Amino acid sequence: MSAKLVLVGCGNMGYAMLEGWLKSGLIRAAETIVVEPAETLRERAAQLGVNALANSGDIAAGAAPQLIIFAVKPQVILDIVPEYARFTSSATYLSVAAGTPIAAFEKLLGDDAPVIRCMPNTPAAIGKGMMVTVANGNVSQDAAAFVRELLATNGEVASVDDEALMDAVTAVSGSGPAYVFHFIECLTAAGEAAGLASETAKLLAMQTVFGAASLAATSGTEPGELRRQVTSPNGTTAAALDVLMGDDRLKKLVAEAVDAARLRSIELGK
Template identity: 70%
Template sequence: MSVKLILVGCGNMGYAMLDGWLRSGRLMPAEVIVVEPNEALRERASRLGAGIVAAAGELPRDVEPNLVILAVKPQVMRAVVPDYRRFAARATFLSVAAGVSIATMAEILGDDAAIIRCMPNTPAAIGKGMMVTFANPHVNDETKAFVGELLASSGAVADIASEELMDAVTAVSGSGPAYIFHFIESLTAAGKAAGLPPETAKLLAMQTVYGAACLAKESGEEPGRLREQVTSPNGTTAAALAVLMGEDRLTRLVSDAVEAARVRSIELGK
């Protein structure tokens, strides 16, 4: 039985990627089998048309995937991955588990296994994600191109030259959406404290972050230059930035947060 892809785990990230692949037409439902022990999540995947099983032992004995995607929590990788070692001779493995190194995967799958690490983020659910990959030498160019096309249906894709950078990637873009969500929460709270009705404060905060991000991406200007364009001397923006930028306050706070996430990513991989 020939399928292109086995997706192991179909929680929020796995489902978001699967939905993007199928909606984009890069994969047909019949080319995917999802392995998911949770019944509700399994049924959700089934509604997309993919084949579903509850465990690796239920996969057809003659199934021969090109790609096995591991979208499970890093804490359970050592328990889950051995069930798929039988595919290592022919298939490439793509892991989206934070902190789990290629060396750890190779320890389970064999030294000759073709393995790609990927760090996606949750905006992949709406096709606005950031996916960063690193492949070991056993992954061929054709598979790299296929994986790149798949991931592109969920957002932007970047490769890194050193696997050691993956912990930094995790800390910046993997965890980064939560930082932005908290900033929206904080800006909303500040708006309410300034007297705005709650729903108005929330709308202003969300649309401002969204619009500024779009402008930063589409204008071609450096973010610092865009900031300067908004900031009139002795104006309201300058007064606010004096608080945020004084003594590099915000930069230091964000740097400390990213470093905490990077260290935790390293810890998770041990």
């Protein structure tokens, strides 16, 4: 059995990302191994045509995978990662395990192991994610380029040079979808309070956030300018923004929330 890619863990996020990789044609199912102990998840992965195994011991002794991806919960890293140290001569290691620093993988795999750490967010499951990577000095340019191309099938990709910035990344894009979901909840509740039917308020809130984000992403115009374009002097939007922007109210609240998430990320990484 040969494999260019080994995916360790195939829960909802891992499965969704794998689907995107296979559809892109960047990897072939016949050259992909999924290691997943849960039978139902393993069977689901097998339906994509990959080689789905229950444990790493089932990987052929002579296998030389080029990329091993850890898509598992952080609390099992210590138990699982050492099983893949035998592939350090051929493989680059990519982790999407939240909050686990590169140093933890180097300790388990060896100082010479090429390791890339990635912080995705949940929209990656529908190809609309934000993936941010940081790599150690052992990762080759070719490997880094391939990983970037692979992750791009799941959304936008950015990189940072300083791993300490991953706490800020976690606070902005990793946790960020929850902030947006809560804003939708709040806008829906405000619509209901203003007299709209519940389903109507929900539709208006969701589609407004979706449409505004799509416009911001595709127009090439800065968000601040888009805001000014839709704000007529002394109009309804201006009245609402006086509340949100007065004394930098929303700006300060979001900054406080992001900093709280960043500090918690630092605590969890210790």
